[in-house]
Amino acid sequence: QNTPLMPPASVEVYKEFGEKPGLIKLMDDFMIRLVANPVTGPSFAPANQVRIKAELVEQFCQLLSGPCTYQGMSMKTAHASLHINKPQFNALVEELQKSMDAMNIPFRAQNQLLAQLAPMYRDVITVK
Numbered sequence: 001q002n003t004p005l006m007p008p009a010s011v012e013v014y015k016e017f018g019e020k021p022g023l024i025k026l027m028d029d030f031m032i033r034l035v036a037n038p039v040t041g042p043s044f045a046p047a048n049q050v051r052i053k054a055e056l057v058e059q060f061c062q063l064l065s066g067p068c069t070y071q072g073m074s075m076k077t078a079h080a081s082l083h084i085n086k087p088q089f090n091a092l093v094e095e096l097q098k099s100m101d102a103m104n105i106p107f108r109a110q111n112q113l114l115a116q117l118a119p120m121y122r123d124v125i126t127v128k
Protein backbone atom coordinates (compact mmCIF):
# COMPACT_ATOMS: atom_id res chain seq x y z
CA GLN A 1 0.00 0.00 0.00
CA ASN A 2 1.46 3.36 -0.99
CA THR A 3 0.45 6.95 -0.38
CA PRO A 4 -2.73 6.42 1.62
CA LEU A 5 -4.41 9.76 1.07
CA MET A 6 -7.73 8.82 2.62
CA PRO A 7 -8.31 7.66 6.17
CA PRO A 8 -9.50 4.02 6.08
CA ALA A 9 -13.22 3.49 5.55
CA SER A 10 -15.23 2.76 8.69
CA VAL A 11 -15.68 -0.84 9.84
CA GLU A 12 -19.41 -0.45 9.12
CA VAL A 13 -18.49 -0.39 5.45
CA TYR A 14 -16.54 -3.64 5.88
CA LYS A 15 -19.74 -5.17 7.25
CA GLU A 16 -21.72 -3.87 4.27
CA PHE A 17 -19.29 -5.78 2.05
CA GLY A 18 -20.18 -8.96 3.93
CA GLU A 19 -16.86 -9.15 5.76
CA LYS A 20 -14.33 -11.78 4.61
CA PRO A 21 -16.84 -14.16 2.95
CA GLY A 22 -18.39 -11.23 1.07
CA LEU A 23 -14.98 -10.08 -0.17
CA ILE A 24 -14.10 -13.60 -1.32
CA LYS A 25 -17.35 -13.79 -3.33
CA LEU A 26 -16.75 -10.32 -4.70
CA MET A 27 -13.26 -11.22 -5.96
CA ASP A 28 -14.46 -14.42 -7.60
CA ASP A 29 -16.98 -12.39 -9.60
CA PHE A 30 -14.54 -9.54 -10.23
CA MET A 31 -11.79 -11.79 -11.61
CA ILE A 32 -14.20 -13.46 -14.06
CA ARG A 33 -15.15 -10.01 -15.34
CA LEU A 34 -11.51 -8.84 -15.52
CA VAL A 35 -10.53 -11.86 -17.61
CA ALA A 36 -13.57 -11.44 -19.90
CA ASN A 37 -13.02 -7.71 -20.48
CA PRO A 38 -10.94 -7.14 -23.65
CA VAL A 39 -9.08 -4.21 -22.05
CA THR A 40 -8.04 -5.98 -18.83
CA GLY A 41 -8.18 -9.62 -19.96
CA PRO A 42 -4.72 -9.76 -21.58
CA SER A 43 -3.17 -8.74 -18.22
CA PHE A 44 -5.15 -11.12 -16.03
CA ALA A 45 -5.62 -14.19 -18.21
CA PRO A 46 -1.97 -15.33 -17.94
CA ALA A 47 -1.58 -14.23 -14.29
CA ASN A 48 -1.96 -16.28 -11.12
CA GLN A 49 -5.61 -15.39 -10.57
CA VAL A 50 -5.98 -17.40 -7.37
CA ARG A 51 -3.13 -15.54 -5.73
CA ILE A 52 -4.24 -12.11 -6.95
CA LYS A 53 -7.76 -12.72 -5.63
CA ALA A 54 -6.37 -13.73 -2.23
CA GLU A 55 -4.19 -10.61 -2.10
CA LEU A 56 -7.11 -8.40 -3.15
CA VAL A 57 -9.27 -9.84 -0.36
CA GLU A 58 -6.60 -8.93 2.20
CA GLN A 59 -5.99 -5.51 0.69
CA PHE A 60 -9.66 -4.55 0.45
CA CYS A 61 -10.31 -5.95 3.94
CA GLN A 62 -7.62 -3.65 5.30
CA LEU A 63 -8.83 -0.65 3.28
CA LEU A 64 -12.32 -1.21 4.74
CA SER A 65 -10.92 -1.36 8.28
CA GLY A 66 -11.50 -5.09 8.60
CA PRO A 67 -9.26 -7.32 10.75
CA CYS A 68 -6.64 -7.88 8.07
CA THR A 69 -3.13 -6.77 7.28
CA TYR A 70 -2.25 -6.72 3.60
CA GLN A 71 1.16 -8.32 3.23
CA GLY A 72 1.42 -8.41 -0.54
CA MET A 73 3.56 -6.24 -2.74
CA SER A 74 3.25 -2.48 -2.87
CA MET A 75 1.07 -1.29 -5.74
CA LYS A 76 4.14 0.21 -7.39
CA THR A 77 6.14 -3.01 -7.22
CA ALA A 78 3.23 -5.28 -8.18
CA HIS A 79 2.46 -3.34 -11.35
CA ALA A 80 5.90 -2.01 -12.30
CA SER A 81 6.50 -4.32 -15.24
CA LEU A 82 2.90 -4.60 -16.46
CA HIS A 83 2.79 -1.44 -18.64
CA ILE A 84 -0.67 -0.44 -17.46
CA ASN A 85 -2.40 2.56 -19.03
CA LYS A 86 -5.32 4.72 -17.97
CA PRO A 87 -7.99 2.93 -20.05
CA GLN A 88 -6.97 -0.32 -18.32
CA PHE A 89 -7.21 1.28 -14.90
CA ASN A 90 -10.64 2.72 -15.72
CA ALA A 91 -11.84 -0.61 -17.11
CA LEU A 92 -10.80 -2.37 -13.90
CA VAL A 93 -12.74 0.14 -11.81
CA GLU A 94 -15.81 -0.30 -14.02
CA GLU A 95 -15.70 -4.06 -13.63
CA LEU A 96 -15.36 -3.65 -9.88
CA GLN A 97 -18.46 -1.45 -9.88
CA LYS A 98 -20.38 -4.14 -11.81
CA SER A 99 -19.29 -6.76 -9.27
CA MET A 100 -20.31 -4.58 -6.35
CA ASP A 101 -23.69 -3.95 -7.98
CA ALA A 102 -24.11 -7.69 -8.54
CA MET A 103 -23.43 -8.27 -4.82
CA ASN A 104 -25.96 -5.56 -3.90
CA ILE A 105 -23.38 -3.53 -2.01
CA PRO A 106 -24.91 -0.17 -1.10
CA PHE A 107 -23.79 2.67 -3.35
CA ARG A 108 -22.38 4.69 -0.46
CA ALA A 109 -20.26 1.74 0.66
CA GLN A 110 -19.07 1.22 -2.92
CA ASN A 111 -17.89 4.80 -3.04
CA GLN A 112 -15.98 4.39 0.20
CA LEU A 113 -13.94 1.63 -1.37
CA LEU A 114 -13.48 3.48 -4.66
CA ALA A 115 -12.18 6.51 -2.76
CA GLN A 116 -9.49 4.28 -1.28
CA LEU A 117 -8.52 2.87 -4.67
CA ALA A 118 -8.56 6.04 -6.76
CA PRO A 119 -5.23 7.49 -5.50
CA MET A 120 -3.49 4.22 -6.44
CA TYR A 121 -3.57 5.25 -10.10
CA ARG A 122 -0.26 7.02 -9.44
CA ASP A 123 1.46 3.75 -8.63
CA VAL A 124 -0.42 1.48 -11.06
CA ILE A 125 -0.41 3.48 -14.31
CA THR A 126 3.04 3.58 -15.88
CA VAL A 127 2.12 4.14 -19.55
CA LYS A 128 0.77 7.40 -20.97
Ligand code: HEM
Nearest residue numbers: 040043047052055056059072073078088089092117120124
Ligand atom coordinates in the same frame (compact mmCIF):
# COMPACT_ATOMS: atom_id res chain seq x y z
C1 HEM B 1 -6.72 0.37 -7.98
C2 HEM B 1 -6.34 -0.49 -8.90
C3 HEM B 1 -5.62 -1.78 -8.59
C4 HEM B 1 -5.46 -2.44 -7.40
C5 HEM B 1 -5.97 -2.03 -6.03
C6 HEM B 1 -4.68 -3.63 -7.67
C7 HEM B 1 -4.29 -4.56 -6.71
C8 HEM B 1 -3.44 -5.61 -6.94
C9 HEM B 1 -2.92 -6.51 -5.93
C10 HEM B 1 -3.28 -6.44 -4.44
C11 HEM B 1 -2.11 -7.38 -6.53
C12 HEM B 1 -1.32 -8.53 -5.87
C13 HEM B 1 0.03 -8.08 -5.43
C14 HEM B 1 0.86 -9.22 -4.88
O1 HEM B 1 0.84 -10.30 -5.46
O2 HEM B 1 1.53 -9.06 -3.85
C15 HEM B 1 -2.11 -7.06 -7.94
C16 HEM B 1 -1.41 -7.76 -8.91
C17 HEM B 1 -1.66 -7.64 -10.25
N1 HEM B 1 -2.38 -6.65 -10.87
FE1 HEM B 1 -3.33 -5.13 -9.95
N2 HEM B 1 -4.40 -3.68 -9.01
C18 HEM B 1 -4.95 -2.58 -9.61
C19 HEM B 1 -4.92 -2.29 -10.95
C20 HEM B 1 -4.53 -3.16 -11.94
C21 HEM B 1 -4.75 -2.99 -13.35
C22 HEM B 1 -5.44 -1.77 -13.98
C23 HEM B 1 -4.25 -4.09 -13.97
C24 HEM B 1 -4.22 -4.44 -15.44
C25 HEM B 1 -5.22 -4.17 -16.26
C26 HEM B 1 -3.69 -4.95 -12.95
C27 HEM B 1 -3.07 -6.16 -13.18
C28 HEM B 1 -2.44 -6.91 -12.21
C29 HEM B 1 -1.70 -8.14 -12.49
C30 HEM B 1 -1.53 -8.79 -13.87
C31 HEM B 1 -1.19 -8.59 -11.26
C32 HEM B 1 -0.32 -9.83 -11.00
C33 HEM B 1 1.14 -9.46 -11.13
C34 HEM B 1 2.05 -10.64 -10.88
O3 HEM B 1 1.58 -11.77 -10.80
O4 HEM B 1 3.26 -10.42 -10.77
N3 HEM B 1 -3.89 -4.35 -11.73
N4 HEM B 1 -2.92 -5.98 -8.16
